[in-house]
Amino acid sequence: MDDKRHQRSTWVGPPDDFGEDSKQKQLGHFTEDGSEEHLTTAQGVKVSHTDDSLKAGARGPTLMEDFHFREKMTHFDHERIPERAVHARGAGAHGYFQPYESMAEYTTAQFLQDPSVRTPVFVRISTVVGSRGSADTVRDVRGFATKFYTQDGNFDLVGNNIPVFFIQDAIKFPDLVHSIKPEPHNEIPQASAAHDTFWDFVASVPESAHMIMWLLSDRAIPRSLRMMQGFGVNTFRFVNAQGKGRFIKWHWTPKLGVHQLVWDEAQKLAGKDPDFHRRDLWDAIEMGDYPEYELGVQMIEEEDEHNFDFDVLDPTKIWPEELVPVMPVGKMILNRNPDNYFAETEQVAFHPGNVVRGIDFSNDPLLQGRLFSYLDTQLIRLGGPNFHEIPINRPLSAVHSNQRDGYNRMTINRGQTAHSPNLMSNNYPRPASSEEGGYVHYQEKVEGRKIRARSEKFQDFYSQATLFWNSMTDVEKDHIVKAFHFEVGKVNRKEIRTAILEMFNRVDGALARRIAEGLGMPPPEEMGGTGVTDASPKLSLNSFPAPGPQGRKVAFIATDGFDHNEVAQVMDRLHQAGANPEIVSDHGGMLKSSNGQELMVGKTFVTAGSIMYDAVYVPGGRRSVDKLKMDGDALHFVNEAFRHCKPIAATGEGVELLQASDIKGVQVAETDAGLTVDQGVITVRGTDLEAFANELKEAIAQHRFWMREKKEQVPA
Numbered sequence: 130m131d132d133k134r135h136q137r138s139t140w141v142g143p144p145d146d147f148g149e150d151s152k153q154k155q156l157g158h159f160t161e162d163g164s165e166e167h168l169t170t171a172q173g174v175k176v177s178h179t180d181d182s183l184k185a186g187a188r189g190p191t192l193m194e195d196f197h198f199r200e201k202m203t204h205f206d207h208e209r210i211p212e213r214a215v216h217a218r219g220a221g222a223h224g225y226f227q228p229y230e231s232m233a234e235y236t237t238a239q240f241l242q243d244p245s246v247r248t249p250v251f252v253r254i255s256t257v258v259g260s261r262g263s264a265d266t267v268r269d270v271r272g273f274a275t276k277f278y279t280q281d282g283n284f285d286l287v288g289n290n291i292p293v294f295f296i297q298d299a300i301k302f303p304d305l306v307h308s309i310k311p312e313p314h315n316e317i318p319q320a321s322a323a324h325d326t327f328w329d330f331v332a333s334v335p336e337s338a339h340m341i342m343w344l345l346s347d348r349a350i351p352r353s354l355r356m357m358q359g360f361g362v363n364t365f366r367f368v369n370a371q372g373k374g375r376f377i378k379w380h381w382t383p384k385l386g387v388h389q390l391v392w393d394e395a396q397k398l399a400g401k402d403p404d405f406h407r408r409d410l411w412d413a414i415e416m417g418d419y420p421e422y423e424l425g426v427q428m429i430e431e432e433d434e435h436n437f438d439f440d441v442l443d444p445t446k447i448w449p450e451e452l453v454p455v456m457p458v459g460k461m462i463l464n465r466n467p468d469n470y471f472a473e474t475e476q477v478a479f480h481p482g483n484v485v486r487g488i489d490f491s492n493d494p495l496l497q498g499r500l501f502s503y504l505d506t507q508l509i510r511l512g513g514p515n516f517h518e519i520p521i522n523r524p525l526s527a528v529h530s531n532q533r534d535g536y537n538r539m540t541i542n543r544g545q546t547a548h549s550p551n552l553m554s555n556n557y558p559r560p561a562s563s564e565e566g567g568y569v570h571y572q573e574k575v576e577g578r579k580i581r582a583r584s585e586k587f588q589d590f591y592s593q594a595t596l597f598w599n600s601m602t603d604v605e606k607d608h609i610v611k612a613f614h615f616e617v618g619k620v621n622r623k624e625i626r627t628a629i630l631e632m633f634n635r636v637d638g639a640l641a642r643r644i645a646e647g648l649g650m651p652p653p654e655e656m657g658g659t660g661v662t663d664a665s666p667k668l669s670l671n672s673f674p675a676p677g678p679q680g681r682k683v684a685f686i687a688t689d690g691f692d693h694n695e696v697a698q699v700m701d702r703l704h705q706a707g708a709n710p711e712i713v714s715d716h717g718g719m720l721k722s723s724n725g726q727e728l729m730v731g732k733t734f735v736t737a738g739s740i741m742y743d744a745v746y747v748p749g750g751r752r753s754v755d756k757l758k759m760d761g762d763a764l765h766f767v768n769e770a771f772r773h774c775k776p777i778a779a780t781g782e783g784v785e786l787l788q789a790s791d792i793k794g795v796q797v798a799e800t801d802a803g804l805t806v807d808q809g810v811i812t813v814r815g816t817d818l819e820a821f822a823n824e825l826k827e828a829i830a831q832h833r834f835w836m837r838e839k840k841e842q843v844p845a
């Protein structure tokens with residue numbers, strides 16, 4: 130029998146980073162040369178008219194024979210697929226992964242062997258709780274899922290931006306999700322954990338304490354998807370050519386540092402720009418500011434499995450980096466936006482069970498349950514067992530399985546046989562030995578009784594929650610306390626609030642007292658705590674500063690009569706540093722400077738707010754500043770940026786806008802001389818724009834000036 134006959138798989142792999150072949154050509158029917166530009170039916174018949182249905186007379190009934198109308202409407206009627214039960218809203222991007230050096234000592238994973246090999250990836254970053262149309266900036270965990278299209282088949286790293294999870298065993302996942310989703314009787318609230326059922330679950334499940342500390346921290350309101358970490362959460366295994374296994378945990382670290390929004394900003398953005406994160410990622414890629422993340426791995430030798438206070442199989446525990454350092458593995462660059470959100474971002478199907486040779490599982494009971502759930506959920510979401518044939522899910526490596534039928538089968542396999550082993554087709558396709566690259570499961574010795582139980586170390590629910598709390602800066606602690614006030618403040622039942630106070634008193638007595646104060650509840654009688662006094666600096670966002678101002682958005686507030694020289698010079702310097710300045714004005718179109726030059730307005734006070742920028746700059750220009758001083762929107766812009774602790778800068782007459790605003794407690798340049806820099810407010814009346822721009826760049830890289838946060842008398 131001719132083996133080749135079986136290989137007629139008609140698909141192509143996902144478009145990769147190297148081939149410049151138009152994806153349209155690969156994925157759709159239409160080419161870009163215009164040769165097939167006519168509107169057609171799904172059957173390829175050219176359509177001559179699509180604005181009126183076929184009727185019996187201009188005022189008559191529509192005719193059944195209007196095949197174009199019927200097809201158009203039928204397709205529309207069936208255009209929705211079930212959204213993901215969790216992680217329904219996500220943003221996607223293509224890119225590639227490249228290892229720094231060979232990891233052969235630890236794993237046979239082919240994509241980790243050769244630093245010159247780039248493996249195409251598709252990444253989907255999501256919120257967990259909200260529906261597909263919900264806002265991006267809600268307080269939530271972010272999913273961080275990556276599909277590596279390796280030459281050995283697809284490997285999915287399906288992680289989150291928080292390294293631990295709410296529960297230790299997958300069997301509780303439906304309960305967790307039912308509690309955090311909108312309540313079943315009235316379907317309120319959307320995309321929020323701040324309601325009774327969730328906190329009822331938390332109070333009843335103490336293993337959630339550690340995760341709650343992360344969820345109420347600034348980690349859950351990232352500034353940008355480009356500025357957050359990712360973690361595999363579950364414990365996996367590396368297996369090398371000698372068959373030696375090691376426990377591993379995955380880490381992604383963004384090159385731009387790790388940064389957060391402030392809560393007031395996050396809530397306002399949810400209304401003013403619900404697509405804030407998606408847009409930020411999209412725009413960055415369109416502008417060529419390709420997001421980069423470093424992949425790292427923590428490894429524990431199997432011999433050391435029992436040498437830690439925590440169980441290596443417990444997904445509610447981190448492996449503190451002081452004990453188990455993160456080894457850098459490679460980099461991932463996201464350099465191409467999807468062509469079509471539905472076809473790619475919606476239809477992509479991740480599964481932690483999609484592993485390649487050299488990567489294996491541990492007995493982490495959360496992971497074990499996930500291994501069942503993801504494939505199962507895709508079957509209903511993507512309508513049957515052939516979703517691996519959807520272009521975004523196809524591996525680059527050849528597929529020769531004996532699967533044939535089922536809904537939406539795309540491949541036309543030839544040949545009489547679809548069974549294995551066989552004599553009729555020369556036993557084709559035959560299994561591959563380990564030497565031939567076949568996946569061989571790690572030979573773990575397992576024995577035990579069939580019981581529903583957890584190991585003893587799993588029962589320590591609080592130590593690492595205290596470790597996290599101890600590792601926060603004072604500002605981060607304030608934010609956590611305020612998040613408790615918001616979240617638990619929205620819980621109606623007193624008994625739940627009391628139980629939460631008791632629970633977090635076990636984490637830290639002082640924390641519980643501060644929570645009680647904001648909720649107006651009596652503090653717990655005893656001063657609680659775990660006695661843990663250690664801190665792990667890598668848990669604080671302070672450990673991940675920005676390398677510079679690159680990728681940051683700066684609003685230039687100006688109107689007609691602005692000083693062109695100042696704008697041009699500052700803009701130029703920011704551009705050179707990789708930041709993205711944009712003119713925000715009281716009107717759209719062109720702005721005229723004091724000496725006649727014109728500049729295009731990016732946004733207006735109607736279409737933008739300070740919350741969409743990382744910093745504000747007010748250039749001089751007598752007429753411009755005099756007008757802005759009388760403009761409530763301009764004043765609000767400055768006040769709000771101040772309240773959110775962002776860098777604020779002004780030159781020349783621009784300083785007067787700051788003086789006219791409500792910002793308090795900072796120095797601004799009063800005279801012609803010198804540059805004044807005070808708590809992230811940078812002002813100059815003179816002409817030293819070089820030094821000014823340098824200070825501004827530094828301030829942007831610093832992200833926030835938290836010392837201003839207490840000044841809440843500033844209205845915004």
Ligand code: HDE
Pocket residue numbers: 213214215216219253254255271272273274287288289294298299300302360361362363477478479495496498499502503504506507
């Ligand atoms: Fe998921 N999770 N999960 N999860 N998860 C899904 O699969 C599930 C968990 C994560 O962008 C679902 O395709 C169980 C941890 C991401 O498409 C579902 C348990 C982590 C995504 C599912 C967990 C994740 C999902 C819903 C407890 C971080 C979105 C739709 C045992 C390591 C992937 C889907 C995307 C999606 C089940 C816990 C990450 C229902 C049973 C822990 C990033 O199968």
